[in-house]
Each structure stands twice: as structure tokens, then as C-alpha cells.
Amino acid sequence: MCGRYTLASKVSDLRDLIDFHDDSLPDDFAARFNIAPTQDVLILRQEKVHHRPMPVMVRWGLVPFWADDPKIGNRMINARSETVVEKPAFRAALKYRRCLIPADGFYEWHRSVDSKTKTPYWIHRPDRKPFAIAGLWESWNKSGAGPLETCTILTTGPNALMGLIHDRMPVILQQKDFDRWLSAPPDQAASLAELLVPAPDDFLEAWPVSTKVNSPALDRPDLIDPIDESRLG
């Protein structure tokens, strides 16, 4: 699964990854080392006029448009790619409202065999450059206080590296697939399932970090510092 991630990359590196339309992001754009559910996160969704990805901030935790209570979003932080096509909460968004969620790392907690301790790992590219997670977004309009825009992260099974830590991982899209993911017409959304697979085994590396990251209130650069010499991948 994916319930915490980082995005501290330079805008120029983000732009190398994704050819997005707006250039209004400052170069120090919100370096974040502990992005947690319910917080506003950067997503890129297709911009109709220019046919290019457009950056927008939305709340992490998808609230289906038909929901009566937006609190449901607290548990809709991930969507299983194996079932996303049919699940009522996600299927409309899969057809009409897909997005890219940029990140340069994410956290997973490895449970010891006796299940007594949980060690967080920071998982990232060896060159620490950003990558794009497959996401869905939604707009909820029942509050009377203007639309609430939200998103969720698609998950899939683990690759070889992630299998050492956890049994799920976020779907990381390859650059060549970005346009198809964002632009496929609604009646072809189901075929996008072929993109929702684990990242190549050598795409990421991982190292253990301090349990300071457990608290969503902490957001500091040292959260990604390795706590020892061990490294996976």
C-alpha cells in the first residue's frame, strides 16, 4: 500500500519527468518529506484545451461524488488496481478522471516476524529523481461550500525489492505511458489495466529510516536519512 510519501524535487526535475502546462510553480515548490493522507497534494491532470498535464493541489483521500459524508475519503487513500475497474467508489474516476501524482520517494513499514516492531523504509530511485504514481481524482459538491477535489493512489502487488518489505506498492507509471494514462477515452479505460503493474525490479532502492516519520505532524529533510548502512536494491 502507500500511505506516506515525499516530494522534494526541484521543479526543473519535475518538468524533465512530465511536460506539464503551467509554469507557475516556484523552484522551491513545497519540499515535502512526510506527505500524509488528508493533506493537499500536487497532482497533474489532463488540461483539455492544451492537451497537456496541468498541476493542481487536491486533498489526498478520494471522496466519491455520490458520498453523503466526506469523511469516507479518510479510508480511500488507495485503490487496488486489480479491482478498480468495477469498484463503485472508483470506476467512474478511472474512466474520466485519471491523474499523475509526482513523488520522489514513499514510505512503507516493514513488520518484524513477531509483528512487534515496524520499521519504516524510504523507497526511492537510486538517482533520487522524481517518478509518477498513477492516481484518480474526484470532485465532491455536496457541501454547499464549493467543490472538494480529492485523489487516490493506485496500488499493485510488490516487485522483487518491495516484496522484502511489504506486499503492496504504488503503481509507478513509465514515462512513455503518461500520455496514454491521461488521455485514453472513457470506453478504453479498462484496457489501462495493463499499465497497472509493479515497477521493474531495478527501478527503486530502499533503506530504513527513523520512526520519527511515523508522526504525520513531522516534516523535515532528515526523515529520509538512513539509520544504518543497510540498503535494499
Next chain:
DNA sequence: CCAGACGTTGTT
């Protein structure tokens, strides 16, 4: 027909 759910994860 109407009422009620609609989700993921991990743990027991």
C-alpha cells in the same frame, strides 16, 4: 419495490 452499501490494510 426500497434500503443500504459503496474501501483498503492488517490483524486476529
Next chain:
DNA sequence: GTCTGG
């Protein structure tokens, strides 16, 4: 909104 269950 749409499907399942009663």
C-alpha cells in the same frame, strides 16, 4: 450514481 440484498 449504481448495484446488491431483502
Next chain:
DNA sequence: CCAGACGTTGTT
């Protein structure tokens, strides 16, 4: 994901 809160009436 983890942290932190959890509640009202009647009965023990």
C-alpha cells in the same frame, strides 16, 4: 500510513 481519540445512559 500512524497517532490519537473515543461519551452517555444506565447500571455496577
Next chain:
DNA sequence: GTCTGG
């Protein structure tokens, strides 16, 4: 134990 909040 389970839900809410970040």
C-alpha cells in the same frame, strides 16, 4: 476495538 484526523 474502531474511527477520525493529519
